[in-house]
Amino acid sequence: MSTDIRSAPETSSPAQGPVRVERRLSRLALWGLYLAGIALGAALSAATGFSITSTAVYGVVLGTLAVYVATRVVQGRRKATDRLVTCLVTSAFAVAMIPLASLVYTVLSKGLARFDGDFFSMSMFRVVGEGGGAYHAIVGTLIITLVATVISVPIGLFTAIYLVEYGSGRLKKAITFFVDVMTGIPSIVAGLFAYALFTLLFGNDFRAGIMGAVALSVLMIPVVVRSCEEVLKLVPNELREASYALGIPKWRTVVKVVLPTAVAGLGTGITLSVARVIGETAPLLITVGLITGTNLNPFDGRMATLPVFAYYQLTQPGTATQAFLDRAWTAALVLIIFVMALNIVARLISRLFAPKTGR
Amino acid sequence: MAKRIEVSDLNIYYGDFLAVEGVNVSIEPRSITALIGPSGCGKSTFLRSLNRMHEVLPGARVEGKVVMDGQDLYGADVDPVDVRRQIGMVFQRPNPFPTMSIYDNVIAGNRLNNKRMKKADTDELVEKSLRGANLWNEVKDRLDRPGSGLSGGQQQRLCIARAIAVEPDVLLMDEPCSALDPISTLAIEDLMAELKERFTIVIVTHNMQQAARVSEQTGFFNLNGVGQPGRLIEFNPTEKIFSNPDQKATEDYISGRFG
Numbered sequence: 001m002s003t004d005i006r007s008a009p010e011t012s013s014p015a016q017g018p019v020r021v022e023r024r025l026s027r028l029a030l031w032g033l034y035l036a037g038i039a040l041g042a043a044l045s046a047a048t049g050f051s052i053t054s055t056a057v058y059g060v061v062l063g064t065l066a067v068y069v070a071t072r073v074v075q076g077r078r079k080a081t082d083r084l085v086t087c088l089v090t091s092a093f094a095v096a097m098i099p100l101a102s103l104v105y106t107v108l109s110k111g112l113a114r115f116d117g118d119f120f121s122m123s124m125f126r127v128v129g130e131g132g133g134a135y136h137a138i139v140g141t142l143i144i145t146l147v148a149t150v151i152s153v154p155i156g157l158f159t160a161i162y163l164v165e166y167g168s169g170r171l172k173k174a175i176t177f178f179v180d181v182m183t184g185i186p187s188i189v190a191g192l193f194a195y196a197l198f199t200l201l202f203g204n205d206f207r208a209g210i211m212g213a214v215a216l217s218v219l220m221i222p223v224v225v226r227s228c229e230e231v232l233k234l235v236p237n238e239l240r241e242a243s244y245a246l247g248i249p250k251w252r253t254v255v256k257v258v259l260p261t262a263v264a265g266l267g268t269g270i271t272l273s274v275a276r277v278i279g280e281t282a283p284l285l286i287t288v289g290l291i292t293g294t295n296l297n298p299f300d301g302r303m304a305t306l307p308v309f310a311y312y313q314l315t316q317p318g319t320a321t322q323a324f325l326d327r328a329w330t331a332a333l334v335l336i337i338f339v340m341a342l343n344i345v346a347r348l349i350s351r352l353f354a355p356k357t358g359r
Numbered sequence: 360m361a362k363r364i365e366v367s368d369l370n371i372y373y374g375d376f377l378a379v380e381g382v383n384v385s386i387e388p389r390s391i392t393a394l395i396g397p398s399g400c401g402k403s404t405f406l407r408s409l410n411r412m413h414e415v416l417p418g419a420r421v422e423g424k425v426v427m428d429g430q431d432l433y434g435a436d437v438d439p440v441d442v443r444r445q446i447g448m449v450f451q452r453p454n455p456f457p458t459m460s461i462y463d464n465v466i467a468g469n470r471l472n473n474k475r476m477k478k479a480d481t482d483e484l485v486e487k488s489l490r491g492a493n494l495w496n497e498v499k500d501r502l503d504r505p506g507s508g509l510s511g512g513q514q515q516r517l518c519i520a521r522a523i524a525v526e527p528d529v530l531l532m533d534e535p536c537s538a539l540d541p542i543s544t545l546a547i548e549d550l551m552a553e554l555k556e557r558f559t560i561v562i563v564t565h566n567m568q569q570a571a572r573v574s575e576q577t578g579f580f581n582l583n584g585v586g587q588p589g590r591l592i593e594f595n596p597t598e599k600i601f602s603n604p605d606q607k608a609t610e611d612y613i614s615g616r617f618g
Contacts, residue, residue: 168417236454238450238452238454239454239456239457240415241412241415241450241454242450242454242455242456242518242521243456243467243471244412244415244440244443245410245412245443245447245448245450245522246443246444246447246467246468246471246472246521246522246525247440247441247442247443247444247445247468247472247525248440248467248468248471248472249440252471252472252473253471256471257456257458257471260458261456261457261458263458355457355458355505355507
């Protein structure tokens with residue numbers, strides 16, 4: 001192996017030169033060493049009964065070791081430490097990516113089977129076996145999330161404005177504390193809260209999409225408050241002072257100067273908080289339940305939602321088990337697409353509305 | 360238009376901390392008054408107390424009297440927002456509104472106060488203010504472009520245009536040239552010389568040559584030590600301050616023996 005290392009370009013300098021030119025390992029040599037380490041790891045794994053996990057673990061350790069030792073011999077300790085940390089950080093990133101890649105692959109491969117026109121146009125009304133679709137659940141998810149957003153955004157945004165622009169002293173501290181506590185509320189507790197609230201108000205048999213929306217709002221409000229608060233804090237104080245110095249009252253400064261300056265960040269934060277709640281299952285399971293038909297009225301009757309739909313398709317398959325499993329996977333795929341679309345929208349918002357520099 | 364400001368026994372606090380103590384001064388209309396002194400001696404704090412910008416900070420408060428045109432600016436029935444409409448301010452760092460065009464920046468003070476104006480009147484006001492700030496020729500072709508695209512010196516003149524567009528009586532300037540190069544500084548100094556025909560100008564500066572060049576009256580602030588309140592040590596015509604000051608401390612500061 002040592003011959004490999006020396007295959008790096010010969011750059012040893014005459015000792016009398018004013019600048020000491022270091023011997024260096026080429027990129028190619030480094031990658032070669034790392035891959036050799038992985039190959040060795042695969043061999044080691046094969047010796048003890050081959051598996052991908054052990055190959056990865058042995059390979060990363062051996063590859064990192066090979067790069068470290070070689071760099072240490074050729075280039076010294078400082079550069080070797082640098083390479084060691086680079087290897088560790090990159091490996092950690094790769095490990096973190098494995099579940100994501102695996103999840104996307106699994107959902108795509110299993111979900112594409114029913115990713116067809118019927119899935120988006122038909123409900124499960126009078127469907128017991130194959131066929132059917134999740135139109136009712138998609139519409140339900142969109143309606144409930146929309147209502148939850150309509151409830152959460154004003155409350156969250158105004159709370160954030162209060163905290164940043166007006167709040168002081170004990171009340172501000174208390175609100176910040178309770179928002180933090182709310183962030184940690186388990187989603188099932190939010191669902192039980194909404195269930196109890198509406199049972200108290202309207203009796204035992206009341207079921208409506210609004211219950212789910214309220215439950216989701218409980219989860220969403222703290223996220224909106226937090227993200228909006230951070231964004232509003234970023235607005236430079238100089239702009240507020242410039243506005244006050246023109247004789248503009250405080251509330252108008254907030255509305256006309258602070259909010260427009262922060263609008264990109266606010267839009268991004270709100271969109272991401274929608275993405276955060278759109279896939280919630282537990283609170284919807286106990287509040288809005290599930291129906292097979294389409295219900296467009298969030299104030300009356302049960303509603304289907306994608307997460308709950310997927311849950312029931314998976315746990316209570318009928319006679320045609322495979323058809324139910326396929327629908328569950330496709331529902332999961334559609335949810336992931338929603339979340340991804342929301343993230344893209346968030347990015348677009350932050351790009352489109354960012355203050356222009358004009359250069 | 361331009362008005363005289365009489366300050367008597369002014370104490371300025373940050374919470375319990377007395378930052379500036381016992382200022383008595385009379386600021387003449389249609390002239391430039393410069394405030395000099397070492398860092399942390401309370402010049403800017405004093406300046407911000409003249410248009411009640413000081414109290415924007417939490418816990419900040421003021422004792423004493425600031426009288427403009429016979430009215431105490433700190434009177435119980437005076438709205439600080441009204442005070443600031445009459446006494447404009449330009450800050451150390453240029454701070455045009457990043458979401459607004461050059462045009463909108465100039466009329467921000469009017470538009471954000473919901474003053475209804477005809478399009479022609481607005482155009483006229485924008486041109487007049489930008490001409491007043493010596494910026495019109497440089498920006499007249501790109502009024503709809505964002506103000507943050509201008510150079511630092513142009514941005515500062517845009518901020519001056521914005522401040523004079525609301526027709527204040529007094530213009531306060533807090534180190535308006537400290538972030539600018541000599542050429543932009545010269546442009547703003549020339550501008551001040553023109554503006555003093557219409558406004559009362561108070562400028563805080565660290566640059567003693569600037570104070571000597573532009574001002575008629577100069578006030579020297581100093582403090583005895585860290586944690587002590589700042590005081591107005593001497594207030595005299597600029598020529599006297601720079602040639603034959605009454606106080607030893609003023610002479611030491613101006614001749615560069617400290618500070």
